[in-house]
Amino acid sequence: MLYEWKIALRFLKDGKAQTLFILLGIAVGVAVQIFLSSLISGLQENLIDTTIGNRAHITITAKANSNINSPDFEYINTPKKEDKLGNYQGIIEGLQKNKEISAVSPSVVGTALYNQGESSTSLVVKGIDLELADEIYDLKSRIVQGESDIDSNRVLIGTSFANEFNLTPGDLINLSLPGGSTQSFIVGGIFDLESEALNGSWIFMELSRAQRIYGLNGYISNIEIQMNEPFDADILAPRLTALYPEIDASDWKAENAQLLTGLNSQSSSSLTIQAFVLVAIALGISSVLAVSVVQKSKQIGILKAMGATSNSASSIFLIQGGVLGFIGGIFGILIGYLLIQGFIIGTTSGSGPIFNIVVKRDNLILVVFISTMAGLISSFVPARKSSSLNPMEVIRNG
Numbered sequence: 001m002l003y004e005w006k007i008a009l010r011f012l013k014d015g016k017a018q019t020l021f022i023l024l025g026i027a028v029g030v031a032v033q034i035f036l037s038s039l040i041s042g043l044q045e046n047l048i049d050t051t052i053g054n055r056a057h058i059t060i061t062a063k064a065n066s067n068i069n070s071p072d073f074e075y076i077n078t079p080k081k082e083d084k085l086g087n088y089q090g091i092i093e094g095l096q097k098n099k100e101i102s103a104v105s106p107s108v109v110g111t112a113l114y115n116q117g118e119s120s121t122s123l124v125v126k127g128i129d130l131e132l133a134d135e136i137y138d139l140k141s142r143i144v145q146g147e148s149d150i151d152s153n154r155v156l157i158g159t160s161f162a163n164e165f166n167l168t169p170g171d172l173i174n175l176s177l178p179g180g181s182t183q184s185f186i187v188g189g190i191f192d193l194e195s196e197a198l199n200g201s202w203i204f205m206e207l208s209r210a211q212r213i214y215g216l217n218g219y220i221s222n223i224e225i226q227m228n229e230p231f232d233a234d235i236l237a238p239r240l241t242a243l244y245p246e247i248d249a250s251d252w253k254a255e256n257a258q259l260l261t262g263l264n265s266q267s268s269s270s271l272t273i274q275a276f277v278l279v280a281i282a283l284g285i286s287s288v289l290a291v292s293v294v295q296k297s298k299q300i301g302i303l304k305a306m307g308a309t310s311n312s313a314s315s316i317f318l319i320q321g322g323v324l325g326f327i328g329g330i331f332g333i334l335i336g337y338l339l340i341q342g343f344i345i346g347t348t349s350g351s352g353p354i355f356n357i358v359v360k361r362d363n364l365i366l367v368v369f370i371s372t373m374a375g376l377i378s379s380f381v382p383a384r385k386s387s388s389l390n391p392m393e394v395i396r397n398g
Helices: 001-016 016-052 089-096 130-137 159-164 196-203 207-213 231-245 255-294 297-305 309-347 361-378 380-387 392-398
Strands: 057-062 103-114 119-128 145-146 156-159 174-177 182-191 202-206 222-227 247-251
Touching: 001 016, 001 309, 016 255, 016 309, 016 361, 057 145, 089 222, 103 130, 103 202, 103 207, 119 130, 119 159, 119 196, 119 207, 130 202, 130 222, 156 159, 156 196, 159 196, 174 361, 182 247, 196 202, 202 207, 222 231, 231 247, 255 361, 255 380, 309 361, 309 380, 361 380
Parallel strands: 119 202, 156 182
Antiparallel strands: 057 222, 057 247, 103 119, 103 174, 103 222, 145 182, 156 202, 174 182
């Protein structure tokens, strides 16, 4: 097999211009594949992270519980106790033992109204265990002013709410609660959850205090869960409802079906484009090698007359196809990396890049493997043609 390699490389060197052009074509095709896949992957990861990065992947509620978790709500009465979860500690302990689950946080969810002069706004009050909730919302690191302190009558408010009403840590706020009562709280800190809606409507307070002011001692509104593998949320949720008949479990995938449909369509479009690029690469290699068979037919005829087998003649062109695909793939990685860096530089503002693009090593290895296989497959027809050459006819016809 050694001499087939020598002859294959010799043929590639003899047609330097032709070899360089096809290598450039392969490299550009591979670069487009890497750039597109990395760009779309980065965009999708950014969208997913924005949607569920610091959110609950599964939310457990009582069977009859109405959902007031959304920031788009009206000021309503306190939910009834029968709509809430009681004896929830056993459920939490069971969830915490599940290896698929990374965080479990119980919470009481209620509503309140804040008035300042002629302005007012409706708020979602979330009573939490700060240590447990921090594993989901990462609250402590998201405090932009003040401290993550919800002891006593301290609360955490969002940046949008604080800016709208010119509130700072240490300020006293009066909240009108369902039933007509009013209670005062001290702003302990201001958080930024990177969501205008949540920053403008959510208030966090200590779980036991929220239970008291909403008359829910011994009850909670829901249990929020974060998983090690977020995309398995739709698999775990029905298992939990089967395990605990008294609960409902909603997952983020069901609540964001349109987003997932858009991401799937995006991935399909990317794969279609990459498939056409791959076909173009294969056709380019096949065309060049087909011409090479004609150009080198005399040399092949002489080799066969000297005892080379048809398989050896085929191997020469298969090797050329594989080498072109492999080297073109390597150059494509370099060009693709430059394209990605150019995109990052071109779209970076003072606050940093619009989203992170990470090129995974496994993807690079896969791309080189695919381009090499494409080279081998596309050289199959020229290889068969070379193996069928009659050495006497080739030499006679010159």
